[in-house]
Amino acid sequence: MRIKLLGPMDVEVAGRSLDVGPRQRRLVLAALAVDAGSPVPIDALIERVWGQDTPDAPRSALYAHIARLRHFLTRAARAEESAAKPVPLVKGAQGYVLQIDHRDVDLHHIGSLAEDARAAHGEQRVLALREAMGLWRGRPLVNLMGYWASTIRRNAESQFIGIASAWAADELRLGNAQAVADRLAKVLDSYPLAEPLEDLYMRALCALGRTSEALQHYAAVREQIAEQLGHEPGPQLRDLHMAVLRGELQTPHQGTTISSAPLPRQLPMNVAHFVGRTEELAWIEDALATPRPQAATPLVSIHGAAGVGKSALAIHAAHQLAHRYPEGQMYVELSGSGTGAPPLSPSEALARLFRTLGTEPPPPAVQADEAAALLRSLVAGRRMLLVLDNASDSDQIKPLLLNGGGFGVIVTSRQPLSALGGAGQLPVRPLSVDEAVALLGRLTGPDRVAAEPAAAEAIAKLCQCLPLAVTTAAARLVSRPSWPLAELHARLADEARRLDNLEIEGIGVRASLSGSYRRLSGNADPAMRAAAEAFKLLSGCSQPVVSLSDAARLLSQSNARAELCLERLVDAQLLESVSPGRYQMNDLLRLFAQEC
Structure with a gap:
């Protein structure tokens, strides 16, 4: 049996089509086939089949279609002369599962x-x-x-x-x-x-x-x-x-052999539970499509705080736009966030790109600018997308900006990369409360959120609506299926335990923020280390928003020197400038700063 969704929905058995039944029943089968081998929750099935037009008793209607589909699957098995082995449609704790080989969908x-x-x-x-x-x-x-x-x-x-x-x-x-x-x-x-x-x-x-x-x-x-x-x-x-x-188009000759090097398709797996960011995605698409001066590369620079979802946005956008770049999509993790491996040098990143394209990189004696020129020659005229994730600063990526009308580049970083001339700058903010609740529901299951909407909203707010924090909170709930949402809400409401409960297997808010802090505290520049000290002192401020003059008194500095420290913290995404001379530190930052 083969389930065909690419075109009019059809079920083919022994070379002929079988009638599944009315539209809703075909939708039920399609909804199960799309997630073949995985459970589909009952509420998700109802949403997929009826959307906003649910019948008076949607579960009863769904169960009726499921029963009819089981009869249909048995009939299909008989048509294949394999009546002993109909495709199983089983109900488990997480929902219904259509146990069919992926190759048959x-x-x-x-x-x-x-x-x-x-x-x-x-x-x-x-x-x-x-x-x-x-x-x-x-x-x-x-x-x-x-x-x-x-x-x-x-x-x-x-x-x-x-x-x-x-x-x-x-x-x-x-x-x-x-x-x-x-x-x-x-x-x-x-x-x-x-x-x-x-x-x-x-x-x-x-x-x-x-x-x-x-x-x-x-x-x-x-x-x-x-x-x-x-x-x-x-x-x-x-x-x-x-x-x-102009008659300048180069066309391949008959019999030309395909290159032995595969076209790069390096994008990480798309984010399964991506929520919101509609305006940002449209902005990225427009920015990469905007005509540029000759030889200029369309470039988007995405920046924002730790855990705000920059990488997820960049990867999701790259997957959506991959069809525009049929000759390859390349991805380089630059490790510039300070949370793990040391940042890649431009030469190391260039070497990775050479190998991605099936070419040995130049020897180490070749300078980065020379290697970059060779790489530009290699990709000239090709329609490719390059994602540079977690850049530390502009100097790290300037040699990697391959130019040409067919190229597109997406960069993510914590601080704005203002030195990148011509780049479209996209600041990323936390999700809205509704979006954060929706993300929590997708990760934990809609039934849990629907059962405790007030607790779900409170959890989202205590997570500052940061995708990383919400995802970590959801992971804790998934690993504790017996917990009501109110239990996690109570734990997060306790400031002494909040960061502990937003960490799973070493991944979470604390680990993410530590990279930003270490870039200041471990810097050779005394001014950067002074900013790190200011970050710790500001955590003792009793007001959520502090004026420049109040901050200067707290830091025992002049207004001018205090402002330099505060602006460095803003650039490091460890403080927010809400208006000229006024700064805000959210609760997660404050709790982390108190631990430093």
Whole structure:
């Protein structure tokens, strides 16, 4: 039995389709198949199937569909002449589980093939991508409505555009321009605004000698983008158009062999329980798409306090935008937060990038600026995304900023990297209370939060709505299933135990803040060490907001010297400037400072 979600939902047995039943029953099966092998809580199933339009007795309605689905699965097994082994649909403590092999659900199978392609090279990579393309029958779950189905549809379509881009690029290198042109012509009927695919379609047309058709296609795409989005095509598509007009487009010859080095797909796993940040994600997308002067690289610098979710935001955004960068996504952990390994030197980071691209790095005697120039030559003209996570300062990453119209760079750091000229600066704030409660619910299960909404909100506030703190609190609740939320709330309300309860296996608020503090206290600069001392003294202030003059008296310093200390703490994300001359230290920072 195969469950097909990539297109109209269908169940295929022995080469023929079986009727699952009415729309809600198909939605129940789809909701279980998306999480095949894992329990889906009853409340989550109800939300996926009915959304806001729940019937009067949603659980009874769900149980009826589950019973019918069990009969259906038995009937499907008989059709396969394997009546003794129907696909199990079982109920456990955490919810219902559809125990079907992931390879028998096309949504999972295409994801596995994409992973295989990322890890392979040469013929194996091409074969994996071809098989993945063969699974795609059109818009996923096209015959099922609702918010959940729409979300699955968007995510699958984003993944498919990345797969199709990689497939088309590889086929063009192999000289299979006709296959690319034929397939992308059909795909672009459904996704006319997918610029990476438009780019590859035009390249295929030019490789076939159909240059005038490529130019006509660009004109039509440009008009459609202007009408629907109100702006011009992106810089890559415009550059390609100009190259075609000038006759400068380099097209692969028939029989060209694919590079033996796999395209890098290094992004860490996407955040499973990502919440909020809608405006920030849109800002990052716009910033990376904004046209820049020639040779300038679109660059986004994300900065914020320890535990505020900078890395999660960067990685989530990179996954969403991966289809724009079909020739690779690279990731480097720069270790600049001070919480673990020492920061990578520019030379060490460059060496990692060389190896990522399948090239031996230059010998150690080569200076970082020379190595950077070699790397820029290696990636010139390639559409790639680079994520530089946890930078310590601007000097660490300047040699890593590979330029070119097809490149995009996302950097995260605790302090603003103001020395990066031309970078879009994105400060990240804590979540709203509602978002923090939603995150707590996703991590612990919606039933626990729904049962104690006041305690959930209180926990979120005691965590300062920091994703790291909320995640750690949720981990403690998950490891203590017998605890009501009120128990954790009581423990967090006790200031003497709050930081202890926001730490699991050495990971938590205290460990995260210690890196920021050590960068000051262990600094060779006396001014930085003075700021560290000021941080400890300010924890004794009785008011949540302190004026510059009050802080100066507390520190026994002049206003001018005190302001220098306070502003260094602001840069280190250990203090917040709420207005000129007024500063605030949140409770988690205050409790940590009292321990220093």
